[in-house]
Amino acid sequence: MDRIISMEVFVSIVELGSLTAASEVLGISRSMATRHIAALEKSLGVRLLYRSTRSLGITNVGRELLPFCQNILKQNDQLYSLAQEQQSQPKGRISLVTSISFGQLYLAQAIEQFMLKYPEIEVDLTLSNQSLDLIKHGIDMAIELSNDLPESLIGKKLADCPSVVCASPQYLAEHGAPLSPEDLLNHNCLIHKRIGHDWLFVPKIRSKSAQPVNVTVTSNYSVNDSCILLNAAINGKGIACLPLPFIANDIQAGTLTVFLKDFEVNLIGIWALYPSRPYQPKQHRLLLDFLQEDLSIKHRAYA
Template identity: 55%
Template sequence: MDRLTCIKLFVAAVESGSLASAAKNLDISRSMATRLITALESSLQTRLLHRTTRNLGITNSGQALLPYCRTILEQEQMLYQEALMQQSEMNGKISVMTSISFGQLYLAGAIERFMEEYPNTEIDLRLTDREIDLVKEKVDIVIELNNQLPESLIGKKLGICSSVICATPEYLARYGSPQSVTELQDHNCLVHTKIGNNWNMVDKEKKKNFNIDVSSNFSVNDSSILLNAVLAGRGVACLPLPFVKNFLKDGLLDIILPKYDVNPVGIWGLYASRHFQPRIQRHLLSFLESDLYKS
């Protein structure tokens, strides 16, 4: 007896309400279908279906066992789907969503680098600062900066986004460069409203952290605007390192107190389910993990 075929037949008969219809879908005869159901019932030592010449009904035992039979069939589909994914080429379409500032200042560039390496990939990048319902919006992956993984989603931690304190060389030449954390309080510290005026300072050498209150005459809830304010020489700011690395490299900004990380936060790749996740999506997450490390 092919037990898997018997289970397929049982589930199909329940869903269609007809053993004849289930037999036709599986391309077997009605008599063969009857023998297979009888063999399955004998194997399980329980009656699954009430059968007459005109009617078909499920027994209480059949109703109790039906979810397990469906799970077995789902597992079979997952087995073959995974095997196909392992053999598939690195191509396909991926929809990715993230915040506006993270998308503009880092993720868009990282995706361009990914597509240079895998030119057959199509990526739909969407930027928003509202709360994202991944399933409702039919998005494959959400890249989120958060120190806590949302309970309803599965996530791969791609890295830590540490921020640095920075200002323009011109600002520092005019007002002086702070040599200690307490000297930050003598400067105008432009702030992101999500962080506020209380900065968490992490000593990279001593592995110790503490908080310091800074004063500011400007706060904004967008990192791009905050970056522009710093580049205009309006003060000192705490900004994520991936956002400012090119400005540091070009000499447009200088890091203040480089021995400290500020307000470190996890970078997560979030998705709804591990089941049937295409290989190209898994590879994109691995690419971003590596790219962020290089950053």
Template identity: 40%
Template sequence: MLDRITSMQVFVKVVATGSFTGAGRALSLSQTMVTKHINALETRLGSTLFHRSTRKLSLTEAGRLFLDGCQKILPELEEIEQTVTEQRREPRGRLRLNAPVSFAIRYVAPLLPEFSRLYPQVTVELGVNDRTVDLIEEGWDLTLRIRSLTPSSLRVRKLADIRMVVCAAPAYLERAGTPTTLAELSQHACLGYTLGETTASASRWTFGATWGRNRHHFWPALRQ
């Protein structure tokens, strides 16, 4: 099936040049292909667009109506294509970005002035929270999260590794002692953070390869 928009462009060019041959020459199409486009339009519309004679072409009433419509629609389509192309060359519009609170404050916010200078047509809407957000349901374009990658239908890209450490206030260690093994942690007051998700994550610390990828479960002295 021939492209309808192309057929409309061919039709307008036939009218402008006064012949199938002239339209074909202007559009780098064979006369046979020009004829196919016009025939396809007439079949789709169920109307004859041209009075054909050996000397000249003239528009039928249906042809005049169709020409009027094409002259309105085609420039609008070209304008839309140009707008989209320009947007691809120069980003514009609104970007809704969500990031964890501390990460947004420390890393994202300082970059926004330079981003705005480079892309003045883009308005950034920054949301900060530590829970898992639903991009589709909540209308976010992009989220940054500090967590292990899980299977998803969304596009996911790892940006960097992040190192987490066990730490304590010097005054606490002086009073309670410094643990040297995971088992000793059960004798200490640990703090739990839910990361905005399940309460189970607030009572579990996961340690990496250095500790054999063990999980330490505890009853948090304080949970946020």
């Protein structure tokens, strides 16, 4: 006897409360269902159901083993579902949320490239600076820049996200480029309120002589939005410290210049956060793999 089918018969009898009902649902005869139960009991060496001419019920041992059988059947279904997915064209819907700045400056462009690669996958993107209850709002995952993750969610790290110190060619032509972190004290720096005035520079090459340097910069302009900060830097208002994925296009276009490249600044993680679940749809895994690779390429290009 097939043990999986025998477990399915056992679970169906308990859930439907009837041997006859279970037989009809499974499309087998009542005698065959009885044989499956007998075979499973013999295999496990315990009595799962008590049976008489008038009644049928689950034993105490059967009640203890029932959740294990249900879990095995669930995993079996997921196994075949996943195998079938691997043979099919990726499609489906993904809903995700991220911060306004990260969405506008990086994620929206990355998703457009992802959808070109997988045209049958639909994406529902929400931009919000408020923490949303993913289950309540029907959102599959959140993409966040953070070093402090909520305990209620499962986190998958997509990349380390270093910020880089940058300025416009116009500003550097007028004021010169800092050659060391301490030189920033002689410049006007543009402040993101989340980061503040303390910029931590960690040497990429670690040694006893190369120690982290914390610089308290001065500024005439502080904002709580990276898009505004980016525009101010492009317009020559000062030196900014911005996450690398946010400004990759501006570096390539020559509207911003990165300096102090031997340091990582205010390192933070990029995380995909989602509710706990034993099985993640294929389209979700494809998106996360795509973002990991895209972020890695951008990091290597400007490291």
